[in-house]
Amino acid sequence: xxxxxxxxxxxxxxxxxxxxxxxxxxxxxxxxxxxxxxxxxxxxxxxxxxxxxxxxxxxxxxxxxxxxxxxxxxxxxxxxxxxxxxxxxxxxxxxxxxxxxxxxxxxxxxxxxxxxxxxxxxxxxxxxxxxxxxxxxxxxxxxxxxxxxxxxxxxxxxxxxxxxxxxxxxxxxxxxxxxxxxxxxxxxxxxxxxxxxxxxxxxxxxxxxxxxxxxxxxxxxxxxxxxxxxxxxxxxxxxxxxxxxxxxxxxxxxxxxxxxxxxxxxxxxxxxxxxxxxxxx
Amino acid sequence: xxxxxxxxxxxxxxxxxxxxxxxxxxxxxxxxxxxxxxxxxxxxxxxxxxxxxxxxxxxxxxxxxxxxxxxxxxxxxxxxxxxxxxxxxxxxxxxxxxxxxxxxxxxxxxxxxxxxxxxxxxxxxxxxxxxxxxxxxxxxxxxxxxxxxxxxxxxxxxxxxxxxxxxxxxxxxxxxxxxxxxxxxxxxxxxxxxxxxxxxxxxxxxxxxxxxxxxxxxxxxxxxxxx
Numbered sequence: 459x460x461x462x463x464x465x466x467x468x469x470x471x472x473x474x475x476x477x478x479x480x481x482x483x484x485x486x487x488x489x490x491x492x493x494x495x496x497x498x499x500x501x502x503x504x505x506x507x508x509x510x511x512x513x514x515x516x517x518x519x520x521x522x523x524x525x526x527x528x529x530x531x532x533x534x535x536x537x538x539x540x541x542x543x544x545x546x547x548x549x550x551x552x553x554x555x556x557x558x559x560x561x562x563x564x565x566x567x568x569x570x571x572x573x574x575x576x577x578x579x580x581x582x583x584x585x586x587x588x589x590x591x592x593x594x595x596x597x598x599x600x601x602x603x604x605x606x607x608x609x610x611x612x613x614x615x616x617x618x619x620x621x622x623x624x625x626x627x628x629x630x631x632x633x634x635x636x637x638x639x640x641x642x643x644x645x646x647x648x649x650x651x652x653x654x655x656x657x658x659x660x661x662x663x664x665x666x667x668x669x670x671x672x673x674x675x676x677x678x679x680x681x682x683x684x685x686x687x688x689x690x691x692x693x694x695x696x697x698x699x700x701x702x703x704x705x706x707x708x709x710x711x712x713x714x715x716x717x718x719x720x721x722x723x724x725x726x727x728x729x730x731x732x733x734x735x736x737x738x739x
Numbered sequence: 740x741x742x743x744x745x746x747x748x749x750x751x752x753x754x755x756x757x758x759x760x761x762x763x764x765x766x767x768x769x770x771x772x773x774x775x776x777x778x779x780x781x782x783x784x785x786x787x788x789x790x791x792x793x794x795x796x797x798x799x800x801x802x803x804x805x806x807x808x809x810x811x812x813x814x815x816x817x818x819x820x821x822x823x824x825x826x827x828x829x830x831x832x833x834x835x836x837x838x839x840x841x842x843x844x845x846x847x848x849x850x851x852x853x854x855x856x857x858x859x860x861x862x863x864x865x866x867x868x869x870x871x872x873x874x875x876x877x878x879x880x881x882x883x884x885x886x887x888x889x890x891x892x893x894x895x896x897x898x899x900x901x902x903x904x905x906x907x908x909x910x911x912x913x914x915x916x917x918x919x920x921x922x923x924x925x926x927x928x929x930x931x932x933x934x935x936x937x938x939x940x941x942x943x944x945x946x947x948x949x950x951x952x953x954x955x956x957x958x959x960x961x962x963x964x965x966x
Contacts, residue, residue, distance in 0.1 A: 518858070519850035522843075599838070607833045610793065613800035614830065614907075615848045615897075616823025622851065 501698045505628060508621045519617075520626055527630030531592040532637060538591065539638055542583060543645045550575040551650030555660060567665065568672020571647060577677050578729075580643040581635075581684035585725045588635055588689050589718060593696045596627055597717045600700030601710040624697045631693035632686050639685025684732065691728060692721035760826060760905040760937060762806040767794045770959050776809075779904055782938040782951050787959035789831075792909045792941040796828065799907065808905065823848065827894075827903040827936075829911045834890030834897075835882040841889075842878040845869075845896040861900045868899050872926065887914040891923055899930055905937045912948040924950045 514520040550571060558566035600623060603609060612619050647669055655662035699717030703709045761776040768791060777783045785795070799806040799817045806817040808826055815822040835844040842865065843850070849861050869875040872892045882893070891911050898906060915923050928950060931938065940949060945958070 517851050517853045519843075519847060519853075522850070603836070606837065607793070607830075608836050610796060610800070611828075611830065611833045611836065613818075614796060614823065614828035615851070616820040617848070617851050 524626035532634035547646035547649035567668040572672040576643045584639045585688035597700040597714045601703035631689040635689025636686040688725045695721040765805045777937040779937045784940040784953040784956040826905045827898040829894040830909040834894035888919045908940045
């Protein structure tokens with residue numbers, strides 16, 4: 459009787475120990491996440507402070523980095539964006555127009571293209587494209603700079619890494635994201651319309667009139683805001699992860715993967731938050 | 740040689756109005772560095788392993804305010820831009836950013852500061868300095884991966900343009916191929932003669948190959964063995 463009681467109590471103690479261990483793991487994980495979030499906000503506030511001071515405007519070295527980044531992120535990616543415009547434009551119109559025809563409601567063409575292609579797909583596709591193409595390059599570049607100790611050199615020259623390394627990259631991402639999103643939205647609609655006219659599905663002018671009818675100023679402003687903010691938040695996450703590489707080269711692939719995944723998650727979170735906000739408003 | 744009489748030196752500098760590079764007592768990993776200072780024109784050496792040297796440089800440029808420049812009129816914190824304009828760093832294998840050209844690397848602090856007059860002065864002086872350093876033909880090449888010697892030359896070129904009051908050297912003479920060492924030593928000594936700057940030399944060994952005459956040398960070379 460006594461031995462069975464002892465067995466039960468030792469089993470219960472082991473169970474409690476297991477639960478304690480799990481609770482410790484959850485607690486440690488939560489603390490780790492909170493520390494990461496706090497670090498990310500400190501990083502963003504440092505970049506914002508640097509941006510608001512506007513000293514970067516009078517620094518040729520910072521402007522050189524900005525111009526190079528705009529060239530790399532915006533200009534060199536144009537062939538890829540043009541290909542996506544062609545493919546996505548065609549896919550969108552050939553999905554939407556037959557659907558509207560089935561319901562015998564041509565006004566759906568404008569409504570659906572504006573709400574799906576222009577307001578939802580365009581900023582997300584451009585954001586994901588920038589993340590995949592330029593984002594990976596940004597994290598690995600920043601990571602390698604840390605591994606080579608170039609951050610120490612910059613500090614020794616009195617150069618702020620926030621102002622010289624991070625701010626121009628974020629500005630380039632934001633600016634190129636905005637321009638490419640607007641270009642993507644406008645050009646994909648036009649390309650889709652031209653394809654419809656070419657295959658005698660619909661008159662081009664009629665198509666443009668339908669799209670115009672479905673468009674609104676709010677929608678355009680939302681498109682611009684998303685086109686600016688999504689690349690900005692993904693880039694800030696990428697830079698944050700790049701700066702965490704430290705002097706360990708083994709951390710470069712780890713931080714790159716983490717940066718891309720978290721950048722993507724932040725964009726999707728932001729998209730959901732905007733949708734909920736608009737619904738509540 | 741023992742640690743310098745720090746307070747005594749501070750007083751002497753205060754009376755003469757001299758400029759000095761000062762640091763307070765600080766902990767580098769597991770060792771404690773006593774407070775000290777270097778006067779303009781003076782040369783001091785701290786002998787310690789490489790990771791301690793890098794930690795020293797990080798403490799100097801970080802927000803800890805462990806190191807400052809006392810100009811006699813004001814104290815410039817190590818993390819400030821004004822400090823970096825008057826205290827140059829020559830570091831081993833850390834003289835250049837890989838994605839910039841040699842010209843941009845040498846001009847970087849001036850292009851960052853954005854003062855037109857300074858940029859013009861440096862643009863005029865750079866070709867002559869580059870030919871003295873024998874890198875005139877490579878100025879527009881991307882730095883990429885370069886030898887310690889080229890990193891050293893870039894840092895020397897930058898220092899010549901900066902004309903600082905003090906130079907912190909982090910074992911810059913180490914890791915240079917033997918056939919280049921003599922030339923680098925000569926260039927370094929010529930530059931020092933011309934500038935008359937104070938030198939704080941962070942070295943891994945008493946035989947650092949710099950050929951400089953140090954008035955103080957503190958030895959922490961055995962520190963890493965204690966880790």
